[in-house]
Amino acid sequence: METLIYGTVQSVSLLLMAFGFSLVYGVSRLPNFAHGALFVFSGFAAWICINKLHLPYGAAMVAAPLLAALFGVLIYQVVLRRVRGMEMSEVIATYAVGLAILEGLRWAGFRGTSYSLEPMFEGVGIYFDVPIDNQRLVVVGMGILMMAGLYVFTHMTKIGLALRGIAQDEQAAMMLGINSDVVATVALALGSALAGIGAMSLMPLGNIVVEEGYKVLIYAIAVCVVGGLGSWAGTVIAAFVLGFSQYLTVAYGKSHYQMVVMLLAVILTLIIRPSGLFGKQKQLEERV
């Protein structure tokens, strides 16, 4: 039972880290390597809102993802729009942005373990004889809410349908009057906001540290690659597969191997089954 509960928590955390990355890539084929940096950035943004600007807790929790979304829009409009279509430049440019954000934060004095966010709900509950703190339940709740919200957004609203249209067939969508640039901006804003939301739910479980940015980026890439880049169902399932395997590694092995499992999963997936667990044939073509 403990394995089941904590494995689920771990999986949903991975999902929260990875979904923004997957969304951006799935919609506009833009690898946002600044994803991890945006995650950490929104953590520190929330911290500044609460501790320096003295905003109420709830307002900070909303403001930080919005700031991240704004950052995402900036990244697209300033950087990505000019190099779109050149894969190598996209990867290098976004990676450079991410590096600049993370190391800039470190230079600005945000290091050490003195930065943390308070959990949304304090306390520990006991369910099925397993003690679990409430923040971890919030994580699971946020994950479910996020998935439901995205489902509604992409199936009911016009802009959401446009996102799916571009993802399925860019040229046909453009012929029907959907502006690819606008959609990509929205996708990047949404993806960055999701990174922010992920950060708001996960950060209270530990400290806000810059190194987290690199870890989140690697986890996000791992989940997306294993699930098949761009495939949403694949992302969810991959998050669970990797989440449980991570939990089991920590529980029955050495915690050092946690990262090794993720990295091996990526390399093996790409070598053995490059389309990922649920990738489509079309994606296979562009990979190999």
Place this chain on the structure above:
Amino acid sequence: MAKRKERIDRGIKVRSESIYALASWEEIAYLVGPRSLLIGGMLLMPLILLNSPYWGRVFLSVCIFACLAIAFDFLANVVGLVCLGGAFFYGVGSYASAIINTKLGLPPLLSIPLGTVSGAVICTALIYPCLPLRGIYFAIVTLMYPLLMTRVIEAADIFGGTEGFRGIDGFGSPIIESYALVAVLLLGLFALRRFLAEDPGLVIRAVKENDQSVRASGISVAWIKTQAVFIASLFGCFAGAYYVHMYKNVGISSFALDLSIMPIAAAVIGGTGLIGALIGAILLVPLSEFLRDFGTLRIVVYSLVLMGFVIFRSEGLMNYAVRKYQQFERWVEV
């Protein structure tokens, strides 16, 4: 009246391309000048810096990073494989050389070449399974390789674990130390450029442009890519092997992120075409030394510079300079 910019080759460039290259000293100087400036400068630098060991070391790191940048540039712009994990080559090379030196007791002048070749064989064998991958997928896998090596060494506690090896032999004299490196760098660069100008180079370029046509010609794409990765690993592993003997120790920092990013930045700033990578390293490494006092600000600076170049000057400084050297521009009415 609308105007557009017109670019025309300079007369001297056209003349010196043909037999008239030998017609006058001016043409000879036009051809030989920039080349001898670079080669002469590289050869004189160790002598000039003989009295300041610190900047001498910085110059040697320029050469080390130039090797890594050349490896990246060759893979990315000639073969079409974007490798974000230059540190992987570097780390494997440094560990291979360190093990050969400490366990077999061979002197540096033997352990460096042996470490380079054996490291390159190991790198090629490990990267071989991912060679069919393209674009960002290859980039992602190669980004993961150095990270994986660090974690495996840390977790399994092999090769000295987090401590690494100490007590590796040095070179003894600083003259040998610097000239061996500069000579290998220049010869390697020259050899690679000659190689790419010959028939095998043509096939390697074709793999980037259109791999289906290469396959249709009955040439194995995988084999060509394997050769290319081996060549790039030779450069990367040599850098690692050399550095180990300069600083006499090795640890998991040989797989650090810095070693992957710096060469990429150098190659992007310098521009494609191998020499550009060298120019980029010459500019970037001293800059990063100047900024060393500012802590991680230097990473911010060079990632912003990198971003700026990717967006606004993607041809790189070298190609820009070459264009200015060979052509003049003027506005003409359309």
